[in-house]
Amino acid sequence: MAAAVLIGSPAYAQSAPQAGVAGTAATTVDPVAIQALRSMGNYLKTLNSFELRSKATIETNMENTDLKVSLGLENTYRVQRPNAFFIELRSDRQYRQFYYDGRKFTVNVPRQGFYAAVDAPPTIGDLIDAIYEDYGIALPLSDIFYWADAGTPTEDVRSAVRVGYAKIGGVDTDQFAYRGDELDFQLWIARGSRPLPMKIAIINREDPIHPSFTAELTWNTNTRFAPSTFAFKPPSGASSIQMARLDSQEK
Numbered sequence: 001m002a003a004a005v006l007i008g009s010p011a012y013a014q015s016a017p018q019a020g021v022a023g024t025a026a027t028t029v030d031p032v033a034i035q036a037l038r039s040m041g042n043y044l045k046t047l048n049s050f051e052l053r054s055k056a057t058i059e060t061n062m063e064n065t066d067l068k069v070s071l072g073l074e075n076t077y078r079v080q081r082p083n084a085f086f087i088e089l090r091s092d093r094q095y096r097q098f099y100y101d102g103r104k105f106t107v108n109v110p111r112q113g114f115y116a117a118v119d120a121p122p123t124i125g126d127l128i129d130a131i132y133e134d135y136g137i138a139l140p141l142s143d144i145f146y147w148a149d150a151g152t153p154t155e156d157v158r159s160a161v162r163v164g165y166a167k168i169g170g171v172d173t174d175q176f177a178y179r180g181d182e183l184d185f186q187l188w189i190a191r192g193s194r195p196l197p198m199k200i201a202i203i204n205r206e207d208p209i210h211p212s213f214t215a216e217l218t219w220n221t222n223t224r225f226a227p228s229t230f231a232f233k234p235p236s237g238a239s240s241i242q243m244a245r246l247d248s249q250e251k
Contacts, residue, residue: 033160033176040187040195041152044144051223052077054141056215066209073215075140078223081148082123084230089140098139099232100127106232107137107243115234116243125149136246141200141215156180168198169218182206194221 056073073091083102089095097108105120105127118135120127124145131137139145154160159179166175166188173188183206188199196219203212234240 029157029160030162033162033178034154034157036162036174036176036189036195037152037154037157037160037178037187040189040197041147041150043195044148045151047081047148047221049080049224050077051220052079052141052144053218054215056140056213058211058213060211061209073140075215077141077144078225078229079124079145079148080225080230082125084225084227085124086229087139099230100124101227101230101232104232105131108232108235108238110235113235113237114239114241115232116241117232118243123149134245134247135243143200144197169216171198173198196221 052075054073054075054077056075058071058073059068060071061067062069071092073089075090076086076088078086083100085098085100087098089098095109095111097110099106099108100120102122103120104117106115106117108115121130128139128142128145131139157178157180159177161177163175163177163186166173168188172191174191175186175188177186178184182204184203186199186201187197190196190198197217198219199214199216201212201214203210
C-alpha cells in the first residue's frame with residue numbers, strides 16, 4: 001500500500017551495472033542487496049526523532065488519455081516516534097498538512113480554508129493503517145514509517161541486485177534495484193554507519209500505464225521538537241468539515 005507513492009530514473013552512477021544484470025534481474029537475489037535493506041531498516045529503527053525533506057517527481061498519464069505528464073511534489077516531515085508527526089505536502093496541484101499528536105489526526109487544506117480531524121490510534125504505524133483503510137488516505141513516503149517501526153521486510157523481494165556507486169546530494173551511496181510481486185523499486189542507500197535511504201524510485205507494474213515516482217531525500221536526524229509542532233490549531237477563518245469514511249461512500 002504505502003510503497004505505491006514512490007519511483008524513477010537512476011542517479012548518475014560511476015559504476016554502471018554489468019551487461020548481464022538486465023537479463024537475469026527477474027531471478028537474481030543478491031545477498032548483498034538483501035543485507036543492505038536490512039541494515040537500512042535496522043538503522044531507521046534507532047531514530048526517535050527526525051526531520052526529512054523530499055523533492056519528488058510523479059510520472060503518470062493525463063486522465064482518460066495516453067499522454068504522459070510529470071508532476072512535482074515537495075514534502076516536509078517532522079517525526080517524533082512512536083506517536084507524533086507533522087507532514088506538509090506541496091505539489092503542482094495540492095497543498096496539504098497532516099498533524100498527528102497521538103490522539104487526533106488532522107488534515108488541513110490551507111488554500112481552501114478547511115480542515116478535518118478524527119480520533120486516532122496511539123502509534124504512527126497503527127494510524128497509517130487506519131487512515132488508509134477507513135478514509136483512503138495514503139501518506140506520502142509512508143514506507144519510511146514502516147521501516148522505522150519494523151525494519152525493512154525482505155520476504156516479498158523476488159529480485160535484488162546492486163547497481164553500483166552514486167553520489168546523491170553530496171552523499172556517497174550504493175544503488176540497489178529490487179522487484180516484488182507488483183512493484184519495481186530502487187534505493188540509493190548511504191554508505192557508512194548511517195545507512196539512510198537518500199533516494200527512492202518505484203514503478204507500479206500492476207497498473208497498465210506504469211506510473212512512477214522518484215524522490216531525493218534530505219535528512220536531519222539530530223533534532224527535537226516541541227509538542228506544539230504536532231498540535232493543530234485552526235487558522236483564523238478556517239472551517240471544520242467531516243472526514244468522509246470509505247464505508248459511508250459505499251452505501
